[in-house]
Amino acid sequence: MRLTSWIALLIAIVVAAALAVANRNAVTFSLDPLPWTIELPLYGVLFAGLVVGLILGLGTEWWRGRRWRREARARRREVQTLAQENASLKAASGQLRPPAA
Numbered sequence: 001m002r003l004t005s006w007i008a009l010l011i012a013i014v015v016a017a018a019l020a021v022a023n024r025n026a027v028t029f030s031l032d033p034l035p036w037t038i039e040l041p042l043y044g045v046l047f048a049g050l051v052v053g054l055i056l057g058l059g060t061e062w063w064r065g066r067r068w069r070r071e072a073r074a075r076r077r078e079v080q081t082l083a084q085e086n087a088s089l090k091a092a093s094g095q096l097r098p099p100a101a
Contacts, residue, residue, distance in 0.1 A: 016047070024041050024042070025041065026040065026042075027040060
């Protein structure tokens with residue numbers, strides 16, 4: 001699995017480098033209602049779009065997972081409480097007399 005990940009990463013780097021070399025022409029980037037414009041190489045705009053998309057995707061997935069993280073925290077607290085109760089009961093059972101048979 002680790003080797004497959006490295007091979008996929010290497011392929012992605014080669015494709016990104018080829019994209020950057022093939023798209024070096026400058027393009028004007030502007031957000032329409034705003035007065036600012038920036039001259040960037042086309043690969044810069046493409047990579048920036050990729051990064052923004054990754055950040056937005058990761059952010060939405062993180063937001064969607066909040067319910068499961070909250071539930072995991074509650075379960076972790078419950079396990080800790082039960083472990084403490086179990087330890088105290090074990091300690092208390094050593095002080096009690098065994099039941100008569």
